Amino acid sequence: MTEELSPAERYAAARIRAAEEASALAPFREMYEFDLDPYQVEACKALEAGKGVLVAAPTGSGKTIVGEFAVHLALAQGRKCFYTTPIKALSNQKFADLVKRYGADKVGLLTGDNSVNGDAPVVVMTTEVLRNMLYAGSQALRGLGYVVMDEVHYLSDRFRGAVWEEVIIHLPESVTLVSLSATVSNAEEFGDWLDTVRGDTDVIVSEERPVPLWQHVMAGRRVYDLFEEESDHGGRGSARREVNPDLLRMAREENSRTYNPKDRRRGKMVREADRERERRSRSRIWTPSRPEVIARLDNDDLLPAINFIFSRAGCEAAVQQCLYAGLRLNNEEARLKVRGIVEERTASIPTEDLHVLGYYEWLEGLERGIAAHHAGMLPTFKEVVEELFVRGLVKAVFATETLALGINMPARTVILEKLVKWNGEQHADITPGEYTQLTGRAGRRGIDVEGHAVVLWQRGMDPVGLAGLAGTRTYPLRSSFKPSYNMAVNLVQMFGRHRSRELLETSFAQFQADRSVVGISKQVQRNEEGLEGYEQGMTCHLGDFAEYARLRRDLKDRETDLAKQGAAQRRAQAAGSLERLKPGDIIHVPTGKFAGLALVLDPGMPAGRVNGHRGQEYTEGPRPLVLTAERQVKRLAAIDFPVPVEAIERMRIPKTFNQRSPQSRRDLASQLRAKAGHIAPDRHKRGRAAAADDREIARLRAELRAHPCHGCDEREDHARWAERYHRLKRDTQQLERRIEGRTNTIARTFDRIHALLTELDYLREDEVTEHGKRLARLYGELDLLASECLRERVWEGLSPAELASCVSALVFEARQSDDAAAPKVPNGAAKVALGEMVRIWGRLDALEEEHRINQAEGVGQREPDLGFAWAAYQWASDKGLDEVLREAEMPAGDFVRWCKQVIDVLGQIAAAAPPSSTGSTVAKNARKAVDSLLRGVVAYSSVG
Numbered sequence: 001m002t003e004e005l006s007p008a009e010r011y012a013a014a015r016i017r018a019a020e021e022a023s024a025l026a027p028f029r030e031m032y033e034f035d036l037d038p039y040q041v042e043a044c045k046a047l048e049a050g051k052g053v054l055v056a057a058p059t060g061s062g063k064t065i066v067g068e069f070a071v072h073l074a075l076a077q078g079r080k081c082f083y084t085t086p087i088k089a090l091s092n093q094k095f096a097d098l099v100k101r102y103g104a105d106k107v108g109l110l111t112g113d114n115s116v117n118g119d120a121p122v123v124v125m126t127t128e129v130l131r132n133m134l135y136a137g138s139q140a141l142r143g144l145g146y147v148v149m150d151e152v153h154y155l156s157d158r159f160r161g162a163v164w165e166e167v168i169i170h171l172p173e174s175v176t177l178v179s180l181s182a183t184v185s186n187a188e189e190f191g192d193w194l195d196t197v198r199g200d201t202d203v204i205v206s207e208e209r210p211v212p213l214w215q216h217v218m219a220g221r222r223v224y225d226l227f228e229e230e231s232d233h234g235g236r237g238s239a240r241r242e243v244n245p246d247l248l249r250m251a252r253e254e255n256s257r258t259y260n261p262k263d264r265r266r267g268k269m270v271r272e273a274d275r276e277r278e279r280r281s282r283s284r285i286w287t288p289s290r291p292e293v294i295a296r297l298d299n300d301d302l303l304p305a306i307n308f309i310f311s312r313a314g315c316e317a318a319v320q321q322c323l324y325a326g327l328r329l330n331n332e333e334a335r336l337k338v339r340g341i342v343e344e345r346t347a348s349i350p351t352e353d354l355h356v357l358g359y360y361e362w363l364e365g366l367e368r369g370i371a372a373h374h375a376g377m378l379p380t381f382k383e384v385v386e387e388l389f390v391r392g393l394v395k396a397v398f399a400t401e402t403l404a405l406g407i408n409m410p411a412r413t414v415i416l417e418k419l420v421k422w423n424g425e426q427h428a429d430i431t432p433g434e435y436t437q438l439t440g441r442a443g444r445r446g447i448d449v450e451g452h453a454v455v456l457w458q459r460g461m462d463p464v465g466l467a468g469l470a471g472t473r474t475y476p477l478r479s480s481f482k483p484s485y486n487m488a489v490n491l492v493q494m495f496g497r498h499r500s501r502e503l504l505e506t507s508f509a510q511f512q513a514d515r516s517v518v519g520i521s522k523q524v525q526r527n528e529e530g531l532e533g534y535e536q537g538m539t540c541h542l543g544d545f546a547e548y549a550r551l552r553r554d555l556k557d558r559e560t561d562l563a564k565q566g567a568a569q570r571r572a573q574a575a576g577s578l579e580r581l582k583p584g585d586i587i588h589v590p591t592g593k594f595a596g597l598a599l600v601l602d603p604g605m606p607a608g609r610v611n612g613h614r615g616q617e618y619t620e621g622p623r624p625l626v627l628t629a630e631r632q633v634k635r636l637a638a639i640d641f642p643v644p645v646e647a648i649e650r651m652r653i654p655k656t657f658n659q660r661s662p663q664s665r666r667d668l669a670s671q672l673r674a675k676a677g678h679i680a681p682d683r684h685k686r687g688r689a690a691a692a693d694d695r696e697i698a699r700l701r702a703e704l705r706a707h708p709c710h711g712c713d714e715r716e717d718h719a720r721w722a723e724r725y726h727r728l729k730r731d732t733q734q735l736e737r738r739i740e741g742r743t744n745t746i747a748r749t750f751d752r753i754h755a756l757l758t759e760l761d762y763l764r765e766d767e768v769t770e771h772g773k774r775l776a777r778l779y780g781e782l783d784l785l786a787s788e789c790l791r792e793r794v795w796e797g798l799s800p801a802e803l804a805s806c807v808s809a810l811v812f813e814a815r816q817s818d819d820a821a822a823p824k825v826p827n828g829a830a831k832v833a834l835g836e837m838v839r840i841w842g843r844l845d846a847l848e849e850e851h852r853i854n855q856a857e858g859v860g861q862r863e864p865d866l867g868f869a870w871a872a873y874q875w876a877s878d879k880g881l882d883e884v885l886r887e888a889e890m891p892a893g894d895f896v897r898w899c900k901q902v903i904d905v906l907g908q909i910a911a912a913a914p915p916s917s918t919g920s921t922v923a924k925n926a927r928k929a930v931d932s933l934l935r936g937v938v939a940y941s942s943v944g
Contacts, residue, residue: 024048028072031101034446036065039206044069052177052201054152054194056187059440060410061210063180064094067148070178071098071122075106079145084127084167086154088112089383094150095124112904127154131163132779134170135490144175152179153477155508159781161480165507166487169197170494182437183207184477193511211443212450215470217247218293219285219457223300226455226463226470241471247463250285254459287456290318291325294370294396297413298329302452303395305413308438310401310421312891315372318398319365329369329395338367338393345384348940356882357381357892357937366394373399376891378937401438413452414442419466432468433475479509482859483750485784489762489772496766497754504746513745520735527732534728537721543708549722551707555700562694570643577644578603578622585647586676589626592640598626599672601653602822604635625659629676631669633659651675749859756851762787770914777912780905782810785841785861790913794836796921800928801876802830804902805869807909807929809837811901812868824870824887837864868898875899876932892937899938906930 025044029036036044043053043066057063067083074081083098085091088111095109095116108120110129117123118140127149133140147167155164171177177198183205184190191203215226227241288296290307297305309315330338342363346354354360357378365371371385371394386409388394397411401421416438420427430438443451455466483504491500504510538545581587585600604623625635651671658664704710712718757763762772775787786807789795795803805826825831841864848860871888875895885895906926913923 024073024076025069028069031072032065037062037206037208037210039204040065043202043204046202046204047073047176047178050176050200052179052194052198054179054181054187054191054201054203055206056181056183056204057206058183058209059437060443060445061206061208062445063206064150067150067178067180068098068101070146070148070176071102074146075102075121077145079121080140080143081122081146081148082130082144083122083124083148083150084130085124085150086127086157086160088114088126089386090150091124091126098122098124127163127167128160128779131166131170134167135494135776137494141172144172146176146178147171148178148180150180151182153181153184156478156480158480162482162484162487165479165481165509168194168508169503169506171198173199177201181477182440184475186476189512189515190477190508193508196511197506209443209451210445211448213439213442214450214452215439216452216454217244217457217461217463217466218288218296218454219250220288221292221296223296223454226467241467243463243467250457251461251463254285285457287458289321289325290398291322291327293415293454293456294322294327294329295325297415297454298395302413302454303329304389304392304411305396305415306409306411306441307396307398307415307417308401309398309417312374312376312400314417315374315398315400319370319372320361322370322396323365323368327368327370330367330393334369334393335367338369338388339363341388341391341393342366342384345387346380349380349937353881353937356885369393369395371397373397375400375402375893375897377893379893379896380937380940382893401434410441410444411451412442412444412448413454414439415454415456417456418458419455419461419469430469431475435469436475439470479507479512481507481509481746483746483753484859485753485757485762485787486775486779488750488753488757489768489776492754492763492766493768493772493776497763498766501747501750504750507746510746520739524732524735524739527728527735530728531725531732534721534725538718538725540709540712540714540718542712545709545712545718545722546725548704548707548709549719549726551700551704552719553726555697555704558694558697558700562697571638573644574641575622575638577646578624578638578641581622581624581645581647584650584653586649586651586672587626587645587647589628589636589640590645591642592636594626594628594632594634594636594640597629597672597676598636599651599653599668600647601625601627601633601657601659627659627665627668627672629669629673631662631665633665649676749853752851752853753859756847756853759847759851760788774912774914778905778908780810780908782841782861782864784844785837785864786810786905786909787912788840788844789837790909790922792836792840794833794840795909795925798829798833798922798925800925800932801873802826802828802833803922803925804876804906804929804933805830805873806833806837807905807926808868808872808898808902809834809864809866810905812865812898813862814865814867823867825866826870826873830869830873834864834866834869868902871895872899872902872933875938876929878932878935881936896938899933903930903933903938906933 023045025041025048028044039055039057040062043055046053047066047069053066055063055066071081071083073079083094085094091109091111092114095107098107102122104117106120106122108117108123109115110118110123110125112126112129123140130147149164149167152164155161168177168179177194179190179194181187181190187203187205191201194201217224217226224246225244226247228244293307294303294305297303307318309318346359349357349359362371362381366385366388371388373382373385377385385394385397389397389409389411397409416435419430419435421430421434439453442453453470488500491503494500495503535546538549540548581600581603583600583602587598587600589595589598602625604625623635623637625633627633653668656664657668709715709718754763757772757775758765760771761769762775763769768776771787771791774790775783778786780786789806795806798806825834841861844861845863853860868888871884871890874884874887881892885892888895906929910923910926910930913920913926
């Protein structure tokens with residue numbers, strides 16, 4: 001029997017009910033068929049109370065409900081709401097969702113590619129679009145009441161993250177900010193910063209997954225639970241879970257099978273027993289094939305599944321493997337539905353392009369319920385895969401990790417083939433944050449009772465390490481904010497230099513740096529206490545041992561310096577010898593993986609040398625492209641030549657030689673071996689060490705022998721204490737420099753950028769010059785280079801196709817370092833203009849070094865990349881897709897994406913070109929170039 005409420009309690013409850021019924025939240029909740037979670041209600045109430053909110057919750061937990069409530073409030077109050085997303089695909093999806101709810105007249109879309117009803121009260125846009133609006137002082141900002149920043153944790157992205165902080169800092173104070181983030185471990189720290197720059201902000205964190213997640217390992221035909229008891233699969237991570245003992249036993253058995261040299265001496269019967277035991281073990285433990293994995297999950301009713309493979313080629317190969325294995329996940333009815341949807345979505349693609357794009361192979365996979373999803377695919381194809389997956393007509397998708405950061409495409413099961421991926425520089429273990437992001441796709445709210453994460457067994461797998469990954473639910477949010485040239489001129493134009501500096505000091509990057517100094521200061525204090533103890537330990541009764549220790553260090557440093565000077569001299573001689581190489585020279589590579597005889601195909605002189613400026617490539621020296629006697633084509637570097645190299649013979653390179661043809665390489669390598677088989681390689685002798693004749697070393701040795709402490713019986717004991725003192729003192733000084741370096745770092749970088757722009761006449765203290773106003777309209781990694789090219793009329797007189805070719809160098813970046821010959825570029829005016837662009841970059845690079853603007857820290861202008869110049873020129877010249885893709889050796893999706901980026905910068909150039917007659921010609925040709933590029937696959941791909 002429930003306890004009866006007192007009159008006062010009944011009155012209070014009635015008032016609460018009345019307040020809730022009168023709030024905007026009540027009708028909003030009625031729009032959904034399910035009850036809101038407590039954290040969603042808490043965030044919505046804070047919003048209605050006029051506060052900003054930071055909502056951190058796992059993927060798929062429904063945090064976008066809070067963003068949609070901001071839309072609801074804006075419409076109810078007669079104000080505007082901008083809903084920002086990090087990528088165009090998410091913008092398109094959110095636009096479709098909001099149109100369905102509120103109608104096409106109330107919702108707009110701005111992504112750069114698309115502009116739909118931009119004056120609507122609710123506009124979905126990419127974050128960069130809003131940043132550009134703020135700097136331009138757009139009229140669309142009038143009446144803005146709410147901004148939703150979906151996936152705000154993107155601010156840690158090292159390439160684009162600064163945009164999020166720019167928006168947060170520069171939004172008008174009257175705008176209420178709704179920040180939606182994945183679960184990060186420092187949400188409170190981020191919330192404290194938001195409170196500082198945006199005013200009253202509530203932090204609402206939910207670590208509860210709406211659908212419990214089970215963790216598994218698949219080995220052979222069996223699927224094992226990762227944990228012995230999944231008592232905490234709901235997601236808090238607080239309960240202690242033991243790793244499945246079966247997995248630990250399998251790992252021990254695999255380790256015990258490693259080869260032991262003593263095994264050769266054991267008896268035959270023992271070895272046979274070992275082999276039999278290994279055969280039995282292997283019958284249970286192996287990495288299952290991709291078709292085996294999908295078939296097993298299908299049998300266990302665990303589809304649809306996303307199988308993450310950290311390779312585009314791997315994704316495509318996985319689909320082919322499933323097709324060859326005869327795997328079919330769709331019945332005839334589903335197959336016909338798939339074909340109908342695909343034909344409708346691809347109806348605008350010309351038949352001749354379908355063949356080039358591998359349409360029919362792709363369609364066969366879709367009809368069977370199997371597909372790949374990666375950035376190299378045509379955007380239209382990716383959209384179709386996404387639609388079919390959401391409809392349940394594609395049941396297995398092999399995807400790269402970009403899908404985990406993209407659109408809402410949850411599955412019942414997520415598969416990870418490996419726990420190692422290429423990070424752009426090396427193969428590295430995935431982080432707990434990456435694991436959480438990838439497996440967060442498992443479990444569809446309202447559809448699945450539970451989600452499943454399956455990791456495939458790999459040789460050398462550590463189940464305990466995997467459990468650590470699976471048990472770490474969150475990862476820290478780290479700012480990647482750095483000032484840029486465009487940002488600097490826009491800030492000075494809006495606020496003046498002094499206020500701009502103050503604004504930059506309020507960035508999250510500086511906020512985090514200032515907080516980190518506290519711990520370092522405490523470490524400095526502890527070190528200073530330790531130094532006092534070490535100082536006592538090295539005290540010598542015969543004299544000043546600190547002075548004696550300094551002499552020893554000076555002697556050691558001098559000997560090291562001389563050794564380095566000798567090595568540097570040898571490197572300089574080697575680099576000089578590389579500059580003398582010519583095509584057809586036969587050389588001997590003395591060290592490294594490609595040691596032996598080699599034929600020079602291309603001397604590899606950097607562009608900087610040709611143009612006579614100090615560029616990054618020039619400091620590295622020539623990089624000759626060679627063919628080895630083993631038929632390998634490789635671009636070498638100075639590091640491969642510790643001693644000077646000379647041509648020991650010459651041979652003719654056939655004009656028909658194609659370095660990409662295995663047969664061509666084989667024939668030429670055979671000629672190389674025949675030509676040079678009798679040649680003995682040169683042997684370079686190293687000279688006498690310089691230390692033997694150095695006067696400074698002789699003086700230091702004499703002072704050491706004459707010092708009173710030299711004769712101390714405990715000299716070496718004192719020396720050990722002195723070395724400890726020196727190391728700790730050096731570490732302490734480094735910590736002190738870190739404290740100094742982290743104080744006002746962002747503002748110091750801004751000062752350096754301001755000084756450089758002042759020298760180039762873009763700024764004059766608080767004044768932005770005409771050149772600066774042009775730079776303010778150019779966004780991108782090479783913003784200053786683009787502005788200088790306009791200023792020096794580099795692109796004057798170019799045709800639209802030639803201009804597209806040149807502009808491509810401002811946006812394109814090869815996926816990895818290219819060991820092939822120099823990229824092909826158009827001849828004539830375009831080639832000259834590209835050379836001028838490289839020359840200007842060299843001048844800017846030297847200026848940046850002079851002003852201590854460090855490119856390694858994400859500030860400054862990288863070298864323009866000419867790798868897309870020929871493809872852009874061909875496409876803008878109306879060449880066919882087959883020809884362009886074949887010559888570019890590039891997937892269709894990459895080609896479309898780079899074309900879209902070139903189009904974007906061409907649009908900026910058209911707007912920024914000076915109003916003079918030459919400038920207007922460049923602007924006109926830029927617009928024509930956009931029209932030339934925006935055709936075929938580029939035009940009918942709605943997502944860039």
